[in-house]
Amino acid sequence: MKIKTKSGFECDIPGGIHGDFRFIRARQAxxxxxxxxxxxxxxxxxxxxxxxxxxxxxxxxxLADEAGRIPVDDVFREIGEILTQASEADKKVKNS
Numbered sequence: 001m002k003i004k005t006k007s008g009f010e011c012d013i014p015g016g017i018h019g020d021f022r023f024i025r026a027r028q029a030x031x032x033x034x035x036x037x038x039x040x041x042x043x044x045x046x047x048x049x050x051x052x053x054x055x056x057x058x059x060x061x062x063l064a065d066e067a068g069r070i071p072v073d074d075v076f077r078e079i080g081e082i083l084t085q086a087s088e089a090d091k092k093v094k095n096s
Contacts, residue, residue, distance in 0.1 A: 001089045005081045009062045013049055017086050023048050042072070045079055049086075 004010045017023050022044060029041035050056035063074045 001086060003082050003085050005078055005085075007062070007078065009059060009078060011050070011055060011059065011082070013082065013086060014051060015086070015090055017048060017083065018090065020048060039072075042075060042079070045083075046075065049079060049082055 001015050002010070002012055026041040026044040026048065029037040029044075032038065046056055046059070050059055059078070060070050060075075063070050063078060065071065
């Protein structure tokens with residue numbers, strides 16, 4: 001499915017991410033309250049969303065600031081937006 005975030009990042013991601021076991025496990029880790037588990041969960045989610053390393057790198061470069069740093073808050077925001085759009089698209093397919 002095609003996704004475009006508010007920051008202008010465009011990508012194609014596979015449907016059904018929310019039903020992926022790895023995604024569910026990462027989502028649970030985000031809710032654990034353990035900062036180390038939450039950080040790993042974000043890394044896992046980025047890898048789950050972008051099955052292609054080149055696409056993942058393109059995503060991270062899009063988020064990089066002038067110094068080349070990638071703010072984790074921006075990663076959270078963008079991944080959240082991508083997952084929201086993916087969920088809405090999955091619902092439309094199911095309701096068709």
